[in-house]
Amino acid sequence: MEQYTIIKSFVMLMALVGAFSFFSIRVRRLYRLMMAVEGAAEFKLDQIGKRIGVLFKDVLGQANVRRKKLPGIAHTLIFFGFLAVQPHSLELMIKGVCPAFEVGHWIPGLYGGYLFAADILASFVLVGFAYAIYRRTMVRPAYLTMGTDANLIILFTCLIIITFQFINAFQTLLPAEPGAFDYRGVFPLSSLLVGFFGLDQMGPQQIFAGYEIAYWIHMATIMGFLVYIPGSKHLHLLAAAPNVFLKPLAREKAIVKTDIENEDLETFGLGKVSELNWKNVLNLYACTECGRCEEQCPAANTDKPLSPKQIVHDLKVDLLGQSDAILGGNFDQVQPIVREDSPVTGDVLWSCTTCRACEDICPVNIEHLDFIVEARKHQVLMEASFPPEVQETFTNLENQANPWGFGADSRADWCKGMDVPLMGDNPDADLLWFVGCAGSFDDRGKKISQAMARVLQRAGVNFAILGPEEACNGDMARRAGNEYLAQMLIQQNVETLNGYKPRQILTGCPHCFNIIKNEYPQFGASYPVVSHAELLFDLHKQGRLKPNGNSLGTLTFHDSCYLSRWNGIVQPPRDLLRSMNRGQLTEMTRIGQKGFCCGAGGGRMFMEENLGRRINVDRAEEVIGTGAATVAAACPFCATMLSDGLMDKEAAVVVKDIAELVDEATS
Template identity: 35%
Template sequence: MQLAAIIVSLVFTLVGVVLVVRTAAHIVSVVRAGQPAVGRTDDPGQRFVTMLRETLGHTRMLKWSLVGAAHWFVFVGFGFLFFTLVTAYGQLFDADFALPVIGHWAPYEITTELIAWTTLVSIAILIGVRQASHPRRAGRKSRFAGSNFWQAYYVEWTIVGVAVCILVLRGLEGALAGVEDYSAHFALSYPLVRAFAGLSRGAVENAIYGVAAAKIVISMAWFITIGLNATMGVAWHRFTAFFNIFFQRNAGGEPALGALQPIMSGGKPVDFEDPGEDDLFGVGAVEHFTWKGLLDFATCTECGRCQSQCPAWNTGKPLSPKLLITGLRDHAFAKAPYLLAGGGRDAAGEEKLAPQAYAALPEAVRAEAERPLVGTAAEGGVIDPEVLWSCTTCGACVEQCPVDIEHVDHIIDMRRYQVLIESAFPSEAGVMLKNLENRGNPWGMAETRRLDWTEGLDFEVPVVGDTIEDLSEVEYLYWVGCAGALEDRAKKTTRAFAELLHIAGVKFAILGPGEACTGDPARRLGNEFLFHMLASANIETLTQAKATKIVATCPHCFNTLANEYPQLGGRFEVIHHTQLLDTLVAEGRLTPLTPIEGTITYHDPCYLGRHNRVYTPPREILARVPGVRTTEMHRCRERGFCCGAGGARMWMEERIGKRINTERVEEALSVHPDTVSTACPFCLVMLSDGVTAKQQSGQAPESLQVVDVAQLLLTSVKQPTPTPNTTPNGTGTGPAPIEADTPPLSPEAHAD
């Protein structure tokens, strides 16, 4: 028995270790085939601390409390119980073997048993969770839809087998030691010790040989399995996650949101004024991703948290962040022999590999090498175009990923190649890009229309270059934004905010016709060249106007000005209007007095919340308004649900599945509000459209309205006027209703 156990265990160990080392080296070589990644090794001390915090502390996982806690115990068990594997090897040769020094130390033995039991219970919980939300029950709503179930099952039952072997071995060890009475050394395995107490010493020794061999074989069979499956992320992430978290974009651990990264080629930003002949413009082949991108793909656990939060997937569209990453992973590894042989295409699309060397590759590898990265199923594409263009760049996937995969950056990089090189993008987006280039706004309206919102105000709004020379005599430049200046419903927010600034005595000015689109929709669509053109012009304008402090009502403008303009040298102090209003109320410069009766639910704009972590100021403003009762939607704050307008989707029609804004409005209606509030002009338009559609179908009360936080605050700050039916409950104390028959401006709106 002992000899057979030794031989089998050592054979499995040899094969397992060789395969794992070989495949680990292969994964490293595939990752290294990517392009240079800049800024991934700065501040190594902070990165190491972040890695420890996210792994040992499970900071991302514990956002899903039960699953996170269970996974933590399994994670700890996977590491700590390695010592029991060493013990098992010793027990093959000597049934009495124990680790030197600590092997018979009661605290170590109790800890071993405790971790074994908690690991067993925790993996049972995870198995139960997987079965409870299995696609055969939950269908598309299951976060495991599309995951490789056999791999997950194999890993789960491997853990069960190892934990059971540890506990059985503890019982046999106690029986071999002749433990008769309860002992602290076997505190949690004593019932098993008693169960084996009647066996002879020889039988116990043989049992130890057999169970120790079983533990080793189970562990090494796992090694063999992952050694034969380089794409088995549900297992390999146990090793790669440490590196992926260490090399994440932000050393401090903040999600890879906010600013998009500039187009890089060869590890350097592309100079759009004088690009190099070999510069890559985005990602047109898997080898164009950076090595960090390829490491992202190899690290995906297929847990589906990103998928469960994705607004596109939740409304029936083909985009699943998880399936996008796993599709890229499988393609990268299938194409790896070609890449590692020196293959690939340069920026001009020329093949690097000599014809003879290419012909020598296996047919399956050559077929994979010929697949377009983005293309329809008929074209053999790895990523379908509908997947690519369904993304709203809301960042929910990045926020939820427990191993810091940067989905949005990868999607944008592929969009960039499609727009700049292939000129392949939705036609209506082309209208928007043309309007941006010719008129400086997505709707193609004349720049003189940017002052229309000021008409009828009982105070003058200073305009730089017209009524004032520059911004040296005012406190803030108010960046109105295209929607705030040109979209009828968004204009109400603009006017309300301007009135509040006037009431508070804040000196501000606007650029008026001198303001142009920040470039956000162009950049999110993938047209980095147009973004550079718009941003550079705006930075020059702001610099000439002596801008230092900027306040914006649009989170997209806020994000671009604050986080992306510094990439081009434009550094300004930028805040969102809810942050400023919250400060003014706290300082007593604005005093909400008039009660607004009714229930209000607040919708978190993605580019204000997830991308910039501004969650509290809008809620504090609402909390200070007398009479307001607030209620939160189920998905709020960092798990808030997108309105559907981000990622330039505002100018692209939804032709697949359910409209995202409809889904969000239905969630708002589920908490029975009188008013839906937000802090973004895009969200205002999308939610208003959704509410109007529901009202027309009789599914929402006619009194329900969508307003910006600034509108609500202005209503409470100003003295009430006796206008009937101006609030949902008809008390005459709330904000003026938004006209349901005012449509948003379409991409094809006439140019003046």
């Protein structure tokens, strides 16, 4: 027995040294690769206390994971059960090398309580995996990766837990050394294995052999798991917590600003994986391919080639596949991301509506849009590769500062005869209304602007518009990858805004709202911005907009992605509509921050939709399903897309902006 103990200690020591050495080599290589990429990350490590709180809430508390109820509960059971097993497994590792090591000898009461809890939590892991196996074999959601990698992880983990419980069971039967910790009575569930398998009927040698077999299987599986993790999708076990800790803390998100004037830059956007920054690479490492992003993505839901999960996976595979060139500093040898043999095609990039559903639902806070928008930027600025119909839109924006190409001097024609003042005539206005291109030129948008003007005048608001001084906000060009054109438009508006220094800016378009609020500060214009959904509700609460008692009929409300997901404005438009319509509002299935995109974002308002089903038709079907006679919108693009979708379905549902409904409901 003593000879076996010596051999066991030696073998265990060598195995641990080998496993941890190989693990550390693989992790160091991943870290070196993360640090070797060329891109510069715009990141500031601040608010450490808040970040620690996020770790407790989202990682230890599993808050993000549990947003999807049953899978979230299953993952939480697996997470805590697996964590609970590790201290005892670590003790067993050390004990394999140093047999005299025993934590229970020093703190028997505390350690006994831990083992009691750990034994129960370990069983919860098997419950969680039972649901996972059921989901993979019976439910089989299309977005869930069904590969060997995932199945091996399930096998590894189940084997670790089962052998852990057999070790516990055998420990209750092994003769205790004088003064050693007594394991009897501390394993409430593992002890059941003793009676179930008749382990107590075995002889001392058989019990010892059973313990050693369970021990070596347990240790070999743990060490194999340790070596396997850095090269598998479960690399997220190492990367998820840092990625969550380092995530942007503010909900608002700005597109990365490219220094167009920097003569040292040889390329713009993301053309090769070597041009990623370290934070992008950490995002890639953190992904576990759970598929929640794909489940929510409007492109994936309508049979487009884009899957946010897949694009992250493809970039990670590309990065790891070209790592030798990157680590060696041979960046010229790194292939472009978009190439003939790459799964990241132009159709993949241009299918994105930038709705941000992928980022919003991701349990580990991956920023998918940074990859997509930066890749678009490279395609437009460096390759001149983009959908052909966008060329006319870019030309119109460059020549007339609006995507339709109408004369810039006619921007205020929509309000002729309405006594709407220009900012040049009323520079002390309380509110500068940035009307936007749709509200100024689109026939549907002009009617919304006219309704909004009447409501503002009815409420006695001192406001003014820029008129011909206003240019396109730059959102469409920026999200379509034309950063040069976007910055030209933004700078034009910034000079105008800084000339007037408005007290507050009102927008009737969520795209105007988002870019002026969150991205104009990058260019030196930082002003309070309010959406018309928020302002109208505030005016109503102040008693300046009183319902006239007329019913607006049966209503449902469609959330604009750039209000709800991008900026968290969900409740004000609903409260407003309920107040104006005697509390009546019928909700669709997908609402708020889980709302479904209309299909117009990311520049897709001005692109053809030739792949898969039309996104707006998919949303129109959901509108029809509510039975409402009117669908309210808070975005001129959404209003247009919903109208087209409902027309395609030949539905008698009317689309109205909330400004039009408030105009009807007040006097």
